[in-house]
Amino acid sequence: MLARIYSCSIIGLETAIVEVEVDTGQGLPAMIIVGLPDTAVQESRERVQMAIKNAGMIYPRKRITVNLAPASVKKEGPAYDLPIALAVLVATEQIPQAAFSNSLVVGELSLDGGVRHVRGILPMAAAARQLGFTRMFVPEADAAEAALIPDLEIIPVRTILDLISHVKGENPISPYPQVEISEIQVEVQTDFQEIKGQEHAKRALEIAAAGGHNVLMSGPPGTGKTLLARALPAILPRMTIDEALDVTRIYSIADKLPRDVPLVRSRPFRAPHHTISHAGLVGGGNTPHPGEISLAHRGVLFLDELPEFGMRVLEVLRQPLEDKIVTISRAQGSLTFPANFQLVAAMNPCPCGNYGDPVKACTCSPSTITKYQKRISGPLLDRIDIFIEVPRIDYEKLSDKRQGEPSEVVRNRVEAARQIQRERFKEDGLSCNADMRPAEIRKYCILDETGTNLMRTAMQQFQLSARAYHRILKLARTIADLAGSPNIQTAHLAEALQYRHRNLLN
Ligand SMILES: Nc1ncnc2c1ncn2[C@@H]1O[C@H](COP(=O)(O)OP(=O)(O)O)[C@@H](O)[C@H]1O
Ligand SMILES: [Mg+2]
Structure with a gap:
């Protein structure tokens, strides 16, 4: 038959x-x-x-x-x-x-x-x-x-x-009981309270988490950049069940799901090494597997030592950063994987790492420094809203026994700010402030007269581009949301201006 x-x-x-x-x-x-x-x-x-x-x-x-x-x-x-x-x-x-x-x-x-x-x-x-x-x-x-x-x-x-x-009915197998998905808990790998000092950087990461902004950290070696990046997932809003299932689907296909834990509950944190292949980063292969950028979907993609990543590698991040998906072309036609991640990058300010450090002297020539910083392509920088300087901190701060704020407390503020954004963007189809396009910026980032004047002065003084202008407004919106303020106040705007790129192209 x-x-x-x-x-x-x-x-x-x-x-x-x-x-x-x-x-x-x-x-x-x-x-x-x-x-x-x-x-x-x-x-x-x-x-x-x-x-x-x-x-x-x-x-x-x-x-x-x-x-x-x-x-x-x-x-x-x-x-x-x-x-x-x-x-x-x-x-x-x-x-x-x-x-x-x-x-x-x-x-x-x-x-x-x-x-x-x-x-x-x-x-x-x-x-x-x-x-x-x-x-x-x-x-x-x-x-x-x-x-x-x-x-x-x-x-x-x-x-x-x-x-x-x-x-045959001889020895029936009992069905596997349905797995109840209860509330999604966050597994904290690196807690914020372990990080001493660096209040400025921690505040910037809180803003990044609250508005979904991409971040670039710069500072000498050993100042805690990698540590700070690893602490970000614990302050990000908890995943909803749908988000968790969405991420799990990708891990299931990538065959990276831990055997005993069928559901990915924590936001992913992926930190590919700069020697990663093109397919490893964006996905592909004979039986197409998701790459690191898709494994970072709904979580964090951390590019440590950013300038070490080749130009070509950074160039391929352009489409996913813009569209939140990645298209992989293959002989049998193209396919797409989701790639909606938050980018966190870290770099030394120069090859020797000490440029701008008040204590250790930098041994690099000005042209080496420029060449090093130019390795990061403009289109990538365009997608980075927050630039954080992470300076060396003194021994007193590092050896301070007092505990800082636990991640959970910071996360509660972040989640409250996200809730405001969900309400705001109900009809715009966006999920967070970082996703605002010029139309939404005009609609939701209205400055009062003092703010307008401050912005005008800053534009002239720092020679900001139109893109930088938009970035600052989006950030100011997030800072206001964290403060629970419906309007962007001058203080919010002034803080947002601090996170602009100083040395890098603007
Ligand atoms: N502010 C800090 N608080 C606590 N530990 C720190 C801090 N800064 C650095 N460290 C410790 O110093 C080491 C180097 O930090 P790391 O994050 O790798 O620096 P970087 O990435 O800037 O080179 C890590 O083991 C980290 O735990
Ligand atoms: Mg590091």
């Missing part, structure tokens, strides 16, 4: 239901797989045959045709092993077709019949539910991840033999 089992393909973040059809006929014993399978799918033949035999079932000595439909969807990876094996058993009437009605099946087989983990289970389960499937057979290792999706019965499968006795 013709057997049909439903499975799921995944390319990028896109899922598509795949029908695995198996028919047996006369001819030399062989298995033929048609329907745009890649080499990993072709290799299923061996695994399916061995797994069926080792489960004590009969592998037919017939011509077996496996059709993966629709043929237009490319089938990648080993996740079709289990559905193919089951379809062979249904086609040879060793197990009933009815056991798989309304069901989706995914899983890789090992030769002994074990069912192995596959990546991308969460988006597959979400697709299954959306398309009206009521049950999903998944590798046992992936059951907790699939069970994040409500209203879908998840059957965890350890071996094909277990599954066979389940469908």
Whole structure:
């Protein structure tokens, strides 16, 4: 008989239901797989045959045709092993077709019949539910991840033999209990209160967190730039459940989800090294994987030692910084991954690191310093709203035993400011002040007369560009929101002016 089992393909973040059809006929014993399978799918033949035999079932000595439909969807990876094996058993009437009605099946087989983990289970389960499937057979290792999706019965499968006795009713497998997603807790890696001194930098990071602004820190080595960056996620607003699921989807596809924790609860913090490849940063590869910028989605992308990243690397950040997505072109057509991250960069002010330091002398020539700073491209700087100088601090401050403010307290202020922004942008489709375009800036960043005068003077005195002008207004808006003030007051504007780029191109 013709057997049909439903499975799921995944390319990028896109899922598509795949029908695995198996028919047996006369001819030399062989298995033929048609329907745009890649080499990993072709290799299923061996695994399916061995797994069926080792489960004590009969592998037919017939011509077996496996059709993966629709043929237009490319089938990648080993996740079709289990559905193919089951379809062979249904086609040879060793197990009933009815056991798989309304069901989706995914899983890789090992030769002994074990069912192995596959990546991308969460988006597959979400697709299954959306398309009206009521049950999903998944590798046992992936059951907790699939069970994040409500209203879908998840059957965890350890071996094909277990599954066979389940469908025959001999030894039913109990469905995996649905994973309740309660309130999202933040795991604090680096707490703000561990950072001594640097009040100016901490304040700037609070503003960055409150308005979603990108940040560049500059200062001599050892002043705590890396430490400050690592402390940012703990003051960012907690993720909503939808955001957490959104991030988890990406980690599921990247195969970076910790086995025992199916849901990413903390905002990601990604710190790629400057030697990272293009594909590693933006994503790509034969079976397209998300890059660091997508792994940083809804979290922080930290580029430490920014000038060490090549010009070309920094250039590719342009589109994602603008559009919050990244487009990857490949032979089979382009695909997109989300890449809505907050950029935090750090650099020394010059190659030796001491330029501008009152204590240690800088040994770099002026032309070396200019060349070093020019390594950061203009388009990237355009997307950075806050420039923080992180100076050396003296021993008294560093050895101060008093604790600073814990991250949680700062985060509460940040969340209150974000709430104001959510209300403000209800109809604009934006999520935070950093996303404002000139139209919204005109609408929401209105200055009084004193503010207008201050801004005019600053523009002339510091020779600010139109872009810098917009950046300062957005920041002033965030500072006002942190203060709970409906209007931008002169003090807010004056503070915003402090975070402009001083040495770098404006
Ligand atoms: N303000 C500070 N408070 C507490 N520890 C600090 C501070 N500044 C630096 N440190 C410590 O000094 C070390 C170097 O800091 P780091 O953040 O790597 O500096 P940078 O990135 O500026 O070179 C770290 O181990 C960090 O814990
Ligand atoms: Mg550092």
